[in-house]
Structures are given as structure tokens and as C-alpha cells.
Amino acid sequence: MIYETAFVVRPDASEEVVASIKNSLAETFKEFGAEVLVNDSWGVKTFAQPTESGLKKGAYHYFMYKGAGNLNAEIERKFRINEHLVRHMIIKLGEDKHQADIVKEYKNPNHTQAAQVEGDEFGGSDDKDKKMHSKRKSCYFSATKSSPDWKNPKSYSWLVNEFGKISPARITGLTPTFQRRANEAIKRGRNMLLISYQSNETAR
Structure with missing residues (x-):
């Protein structure tokens, strides 16, 4: 199955922190035999409205991948315990046989x-x-x-x-x-x- 995940990192997070989050995600993909189809960054954005804690900006990162099993549960677990993340989301996009069309439809x-x-x-x-x-x-x-x-x-x-x-x-x-x-x-x-x-x- 093909999925997408996006996560928002706090604006005060260092480059090392962002790299650590991405490396952890890459390790999880490898552990579960997942294939990364798209790896993209949308940069820092000013939120449409501040968060509950008053944050007004965050850095957006995006992955599209093909995987199965308990992969998403593990990604979700890691996201939940990471204090540097403001928001995150995982969405199912479609079946493997539609991979070419799904990837083609992605636009930054x-x-x-x-x-x-x-x-x-x-x-x-x-x-x-x-x-x-x-x-x-x-x-x-x-x-x-x-x-x-x-x-x-x-x-x-x-x-x-x-x-x-x-x-x-x-x-x-x-x-x-x-x-x-x-x-x-x-x-x-x-x-x-x-x-x-x-x-x-x-x-x-």
C-alpha cells in the first residue's frame, strides 16, 4: 500500500534535530522494508492560525512511501513522543498497482x-x-x-x-x-x- 506522511517541526529546532528525525524515519522504513517514493521539504510556513501553545511558524516535511505491516504504527509512535514536532499526519493514498499515477500526481x-x-x-x-x-x-x-x-x-x-x-x-x-x-x-x-x-x- 502507498501512503504519505507530513510532519511539522518547531521553528527553533536545529538542523541536527531535523536530520535526526529524518534519519529515524529512514531507519523505520528500512526496518519494515518500505520504499520511499517522494522525499520533499516545503520550508518554513506561517501557520493559518497559531497553535494552542502560541507557535506561529513551523517547517514542513513530506514523504510518500510504499509499505505494509506495522510500519505506520511505529511511525506514529515515534512522532507522538518527539517533542520537536508540532503536527503530523499519515494518509493512505492507494494500492501498489497505482504507484506510477500516484507519484505523478504529487506536486510541491x-x-x-x-x-x-x-x-x-x-x-x-x-x-x-x-x-x-x-x-x-x-x-x-x-x-x-x-x-x-x-x-x-x-x-x-x-x-x-x-x-x-x-x-x-x-x-x-x-x-x-x-x-x-x-x-x-x-x-x-x-x-x-x-x-x-x-x-x-x-x-x-
Whole structure:
């Protein structure tokens, strides 16, 4: 089975600490015979809203891997006891036979958001397209053959109003399937501090 994990390290953690976390993860992958498919860093981001302890920033790291057995339980155990981690999450992506497509679909959210922001600067066509589909009550994701991705808050923040409420399908025009996917993406994005619980502010 193919999974992804992302974790956020405290902004005051040293390079040695980050290296230690990654080395520990690599050892766990090796111990359980897992194969790393993607290893990426998203850099330091300002959270969509501060943590309970008042932290406002953190460094994001990402892995996609193929593994089985008790691998994820061990990763989760190590993450939970690490005092340098602010947030972490493990998600099942799909079966091994779909590996090529799953890996191909991965995009560093920094690059994706930068492209979308550039598009906004030159006319805001993406946002206009979303609004048009909402007015027509047609599904934006179906029409554009895309999907909300928790890693990229730009792909779903437009579905959240200024008070943090998720717009229902009767407003967005999304199909039930894509509305469920959007709700799940928003839930995961909030867990990872990429979008606020109280507004539609996103991490930057």
C-alpha cells in the first residue's frame, strides 16, 4: 500500500534535530522494508492560525512511501513522543498497482500555489472560473478534471467563508463525491495548520 506522511517541526529546532528525525524515519522504513517514493521539504510556513501553545511558524516535511505491516504504527509512535514536532499526519493514498499515477500526481504545494498566485495577478482567471461554476451550480473539479488536495490550501480555501464555515454543495455546485473530498481536504488542512478553523486564512 502507498501512503504519505507530513510532519511539522518547531521553528527553533536545529538542523541536527531535523536530520535526526529524518534519519529515524529512514531507519523505520528500512526496518519494515518500505520504499520511499517522494522525499520533499516545503520550508518554513506561517501557520493559518497559531497553535494552542502560541507557535506561529513551523517547517514542513513530506514523504510518500510504499509499505505494509506495522510500519505506520511505529511511525506514529515515534512522532507522538518527539517533542520537536508540532503536527503530523499519515494518509493512505492507494494500492501498489497505482504507484506510477500516484507519484505523478504529487506536486510541491509551494510550486502549485505560486503558479496560482501568478495566474491571479494576470487576471485572476482561476478564481473567476470557480465563482462561475458556483453560480451555475456546476462542479468546478469535474469540469477542470482536478481535485481538492489538503497539501494545497488554494485548492479548497475558496469553499470556506470568512468565518471558517464550509460552504455546502447547494452553494458550491460540487457533486456529492467532490464535496466529501473537499470536506476531507479541509479537515486535513486544518489539522496541519494550512487553513484556519476560524476563517479562510491559509498558511504562507
